[in-house]
Amino acid sequence: METEKVVENVAFNILKQAVIYLPDDVKQALKKAYTEETSETGRTQLKAILDNIELAEKHQAPVCQDTGTTIFYVKAGAKVKNLDKVESAVINATKRATKEVPLRPNAVDPFTGKNSGDNTGRYLPVLNWEIVPGDSLEMTVMTKGGGSENVCLGGMIVPGEGIKGVKKFVVDAVIKAGAQPCPPNILGVAMGGGADVSMKLAKKLLLKPLTEHNPDPEIAKLEKDILEAVNMTGIGPMGLGGKTTVLGVHIDYAFRHPASFPVAVAFNCWASRRSTARINADGSVEYLTHMLKW
Numbered sequence: 001m002e003t004e005k006v007v008e009n010v011a012f013n014i015l016k017q018a019v020i021y022l023p024d025d026v027k028q029a030l031k032k033a034y035t036e037e038t039s040e041t042g043r044t045q046l047k048a049i050l051d052n053i054e055l056a057e058k059h060q061a062p063v064c065q066d067t068g069t070t071i072f073y074v075k076a077g078a079k080v081k082n083l084d085k086v087e088s089a090v091i092n093a094t095k096r097a098t099k100e101v102p103l104r105p106n107a108v109d110p111f112t113g114k115n116s117g118d119n120t121g122r123y124l125p126v127l128n129w130e131i132v133p134g135d136s137l138e139m140t141v142m143t144k145g146g147g148s149e150n151v152c153l154g155g156m157i158v159p160g161e162g163i164k165g166v167k168k169f170v171v172d173a174v175i176k177a178g179a180q181p182c183p184p185n186i187l188g189v190a191m192g193g194g195a196d197v198s199m200k201l202a203k204k205l206l207l208k209p210l211t212e213h214n215p216d217p218e219i220a221k222l223e224k225d226i227l228e229a230v231n232m233t234g235i236g237p238m239g240l241g242g243k244t245t246v247l248g249v250h251i252d253y254a255f256r257h258p259a260s261f262p263v264a265v266a267f268n269c270w271a272s273r274r275s276t277a278r279i280n281a282d283g284s285v286e287y288l289t290h291m292l293k294w
């Protein structure tokens, strides 16, 4: 099979997997939250979410009606050939998935308000590239819900405020977001770089499993501290009260200009959808996060 078709098929499969089957770490975290939630309303909301997840799997239907914006992250081995075909392959896969899964058409022209009808358009799907050593192509897709995207927040704190300022920025962002991002959420928090770098890093963190903490113990402790702080807000599942507002916090950073301290908070909703596959040099495909069920 020609390269473009292989990439298209794999992109289609991971997109379909992502919108139907939530990753195991997210399901486990939601189940744990359900058993530990003390608010009756919070428990009811978590039960409805868990039932919904089960029904989506049973009927092979998207887990949420908002099938999000399609974002691909590609790790391309430096020796992989035909990389110029990847972009058209992921566009075709997105169009196909919109029809066949189906996905809700979520790509709108900002000037005219016209929906393209197939989830593609200028810069959509989003394609992020990383060149790595080797000869395989690893592709991850995230489908990012609108409600959680609406509250993603980037800003600049006063450099002298340091990490204390970062914590305050995140807690304020969660309080301001309230029920909008369909909690319980997952947060990517990044600092440094510039306004663009911090948000890009923050969003990429949403691909990390909840079981994976920052390898630096000090940053891992900050992840835990922020998690505890945001869960004290009492916003709770779907914003109806409870102790589970956020399931996990991931942190990353870049060095910064001495005069600037960018901070970004990327929110993901409970429907935290991602899936990864690798295409090897011999054309074989490994699905790394999901089992292929069709």
Ligand code: SF4
Pocket: 064, 065, 066, 067, 068, 144, 145, 146, 147, 148, 149, 180, 181, 182, 269, 270, 271
């Ligand atoms: S924010 Fe997430 S859970 Fe809420 S409607 Fe959008 S995709 Fe669905």
